[in-house]
Amino acid sequence: MQSPQLDHSLGWEDGSILAVDQRVLPHEHCLLRLSTVDQLLEAIGTLAIRGAPAIGLAAALGVALSAHRNSAGGIVDDAAVRADAARLSAVRPTAVNLAWGVRRAAARLDDGPGAVLAEALAMLDEDAAANAATAQRGADFVESLIPHGPLRLLTHCNTGRLATAAVGTALGAIVALHGRGRVSEVLVGETRPLLQGARLTAWELGEADVPYRLCVDSAAAAAMARGMVDCVLVGADRIAANGDVANKIGTYGLAVSAAHHGIPFVVVAPRSTWDEELADGSQIVIEERDATEVTSLAGIGVAPARAAVHNPAFDVTPAELVTAVVSEHRIFRPRSSQADLTSPVAP
Ligand code: MRU
Numbered sequence: 001m002q003s004p005q006l007d008h009s010l011g012w013e014d015g016s017i018l019a020v021d022q023r024v025l026p027h028e029h030c031l032l033r034l035s036t037v038d039q040l041l042e043a044i045g046t047l048a049i050r051g052a053p054a055i056g057l058a059a060a061l062g063v064a065l066s067a068h069r070n071s072a073g074g075i076v077d078d079a080a081v082r083a084d085a086a087r088l089s090a091v092r093p094t095a096v097n098l099a100w101g102v103r104r105a106a107a108r109l110d111d112g113p114g115a116v117l118a119e120a121l122a123m124l125d126e127d128a129a130a131n132a133a134t135a136q137r138g139a140d141f142v143e144s145l146i147p148h149g150p151l152r153l154l155t156h157c158n159t160g161r162l163a164t165a166a167v168g169t170a171l172g173a174i175v176a177l178h179g180r181g182r183v184s185e186v187l188v189g190e191t192r193p194l195l196q197g198a199r200l201t202a203w204e205l206g207e208a209d210v211p212y213r214l215c216v217d218s219a220a221a222a223a224m225a226r227g228m229v230d231c232v233l234v235g236a237d238r239i240a241a242n243g244d245v246a247n248k249i250g251t252y253g254l255a256v257s258a259a260h261h262g263i264p265f266v267v268v269a270p271r272s273t274w275d276e277e278l279a280d281g282s283q284i285v286i287e288e289r290d291a292t293e294v295t296s297l298a299g300i301g302v303a304p305a306r307a308a309v310h311n312p313a314f315d316v317t318p319a320e321l322v323t324a325v326v327s328e329h330r331i332f333r334p335r336s337s338q339a340d341l342t343s344p345v346a347p
Helices: 037-045 052-069 078-090 096-106 113-145 170-179 196-207 217-225 251-260
Strands: 010-013 016-020 031-034 151-155 183-189 212-215 231-234 238-240 245-248 265-268 314-317 324-326
Touching: 010 052, 010 113, 016 052, 031 037, 037 052, 037 078, 052 078, 052 096, 052 113, 078 096, 096 113, 113 170, 113 231, 113 265, 113 324, 151 170, 151 217, 170 183, 170 196, 170 231, 170 265, 183 196, 183 217, 196 212, 212 217, 217 251, 231 251, 245 251, 251 265, 251 314
Parallel strands: 151 183, 151 231, 183 212, 231 265, 265 324
Antiparallel strands: 010 016, 016 031, 238 245, 245 314
């Protein structure tokens, strides 16, 4: 591990993948140098690298890494790389970006390891461009719903630059709104069990000088009831064709509460998170994670040793609870008669 030198959460240097280790933030800032696919699988599986766009990009770099290690004289050992690609696709099941990243990079295998790496690096640039467009569109959309006054926003999990190649999705929109002088406060759900909100989003908002308060996840509904929230902004891990949205566990509850209180619920996510092959969210595989994430907190046991645990990492919010999904190519409004709008903002 080294001190961070990356502008973004991911990069490539001298035949290795560089990644910010998100497990140890905010107290330690470490850069991982991953030189084998096994190391990358461990990093994604333990959430050192996390967030749907970031794991898709990391997986694409992983295919490049495998092609780099399994080639001689520019000729790639196709079978070895495809075996690694299959392992990368399967390491986390919910975010569609993972299989998308692997598929795109692997499609260049016939052109040699350099071409695979060039594709993965192009995907990083594309995600950065998508972030920039989506953040502005998301901010425009929120301003179109709530044109005046200070905004009290609520967000969940981490959708910022750690989770993407650049400024992030929902958090990118929040930072853009802050840049326009509109944000009075962001309520950040801590995001049990792994505390992506407390550890990562709070840190990113602090770095960007955006005013925020952290709350336990179970305080969100009451905050909405007390009139403390004007709009909920979240990201996504997989979006079905009808607009059903898989995202971090707890998102569905926020959407139910927002609908009950008449609060806009806006999802900000890149095109790569849409899974048009799924008609709706019922087929989305929800990752179930280790029981110890729930029975302990920061390594300290908080439950009886043999407690049985239900630990889904994600849930699915039905489209009818979603005000809009804002992407770089469109704004999808499941509840509107004009369901699919092209924003006036250039993509
Ligand atoms: O388990 P994680 O931390 O990878 O979950 C991440 C989320 O649920 C994010 O909200 C989602 O991936 C969008 S990131 C732009």
